[in-house]
Amino acid sequence: MFFIDTIELEGLGNRHYLAGGPRTAVAVDPPRDIDQVLAAAARRGVRITHVVETHLHNDYVTGGLELARVTGAAYLVPAGARVAFARVPVADGDTVALDAGLELRAVATPGHTPHHTSYVLREQGRPVAVFTGGSLLIGTVGRPDLVEPRLTERLARAQYASAHRLAAELPDGTTVLPTHGFGSFCSSAQAEGDATTIGAEKAANAAFTQDVDAFVAGLLTGLDDTPAYYAHMGPANAGGPAPVDLTPPAVADADEIAARLAAGEWVVDLRNRIAFAEGHVAGSFNFEADGKIATYLAWLIPWGKPVTLLAESAEQLAYAQRELVRVGIDRPAAAATGAPERWASENAPLVSFPRATFADLAERGTDGVVVLDVRRDAERAGGHIAGSVHIPVHEVHRRLGEVPAGTVWVHCAGGMRAAIAASLLDAAGRDVVAVDDGFDAAGEAGLTVVTA
Structure with missing residues (x-):
């Protein structure tokens, strides 16, 4: 018998896995704070003998190197990933014996990165699950534009080929266990659902329901903004992240x-x-x-x-x-x-500053105020308030001078990003009203919502 435990990080939209048998286990794409993985292993009463990375991550700092050091586990990293620390390089087709008839088989699945590798978990030679990292996700695939702009289309086509390779080599009932796709910006689209299989993806994922040219065109068209900090994650992971220090900071009066x-x-x-x-x-x-x-x-x-x-x-x-x-x-x-x-x-x-709803804005009217939309481009394309100014929240701080004079009613899709932007404007001395409301309420309140 085997087990697979999921460690979910909702804030980053990622999942990490601990899988194994009665005595030993492998950790897949572990988070920086490895105490969660160690606790999961302790609950199972197993020893972590292997730590594997599907790729050099762009959206978080890995805990893989430190977890391997603490546990004495072998640290498996795709051979094509250039790193500055000792590790076990993994190539396509490599296998690792785990416990009680379990083994991992590496499958090269380039696309999210050139060196991306998935790992098939087999029990007595039968595939039961595949850890797909940023390759095949639930209903979508990992984005191919995080490495080098000139490689983006080539990697998009590689994503398509990698998905088809997994589908060709694995039974339909094989469980698909991605790292990204649960809110992570490493996903090319928002994943829908909580679990999937190879068969389910073949029936619904655009990587299988479209031809390669249509898939690539749709994938590249749908790519959204990339968080600026992603530029620092790859180098941190390649250099070998230091252990974390979660002790309380110095107290400020x-x-x-x-x-x-x-x-x-x-x-x-x-x-x-x-x-x-x-x-x-x-x-x-x-x-x-x-x-x-x-x-x-x-x-x-x-x-x-x-x-x-x-x-x-x-x-x-x-x-x-x-x-x-x-x-x-x-x-x-x-x-x-x-x-x-x-x-x-x-x-x-x-x-302090006031909060309001879209109904409040409709009652007041938009004449004489600035309506600032801080959603991303793709969200705004689906509909926006007529006459509103658009600056995505991640650009507000460096574009404060572009916000027109007057009281600023700032909104997003639900309220959280509007609050961030309102605080930035408030700190800069602007009069703000934070719209804490769902955007669907804008049209319902009588505000003119247009698409263009």
Whole structure:
């Protein structure tokens, strides 16, 4: 008998796996904070003998090197990946014996990266699952544009060929276990569903239902913005990530918070957007701890800029730290917990701004105000409020000067990104109203929604 445990990181939209038999196991694409993987192995009572990577990841820092060091496991990395540390290079067709008749077989599946490798888990020679990393996902495939622009179309065609190779070599009932596709920007489209098989993908995935030219054209047309921090993930993974330090940061008092703001550092308030709007330290930014903080803070912050975290509890602070180390923001410069009154000072007082709905905007009318849409290009293409200004949230900080004069009513698709943008504008001294509402409500409220 075999087991497969899934370790899901909802914030980054990834899944990691521990698979094995009665005594030993293999970890697949492990996250930076390896304690989760070690805990899963302890619950199973197994020893991790192998750690495998499907590719050099672009959206998170791996814990593979450290997990192999801690456990003494063999560290398997695709042979084509250029890395600066000792590892076991894996080539197409290589097999690794695991436990109780289990083995892994490497299958070259280039496309997401040139060296991408999937791993077929076989029990007594029979394929039972395939770890597909960023290759074949649920209903889609991994994006091919993260390595080198000149390679994008070639890699898109390779993705198509790799998907067909898996389908040709594996039975329809084989479980497909991707790393990406659950909200990760490494996915070429949003994956739908929680589980899949080779047979299910053959019936529904565009990689199988379209010819190669139509597939490639659709894939390339549908590619969305890439988080800026992705540029730092590949080099970090190739160089060999250092162990994480999740101990609490140094405590900052109100005067230090004010001094860090004055120095141009980022002070990030982790509380929910309602609490932030009601009262926050002037100049601080709002990235909700449970609102994909790793993706959006890492995307927006100038890389390497010191960050101070403000949290309502030690638990919220610890959660945010864990999320951030996964994308290479290793140590906050300082932190404070408690109520915002404890963080404020004469030089950085408490301020607030209003929240509203689309119905409120319709009642007020759009004349004389700036309606700022901070959704991504692809979202806006599906419909936008007539006369609205468009700056995606990840561009707002460096394009503040492009926001027209006047009170800014800022919206996204649901409210979280609008709160980020509103905090950036508020810190810059603009009068803002954060629209905390679903975009579907805009048309229902009577606002003119156009597509063009």
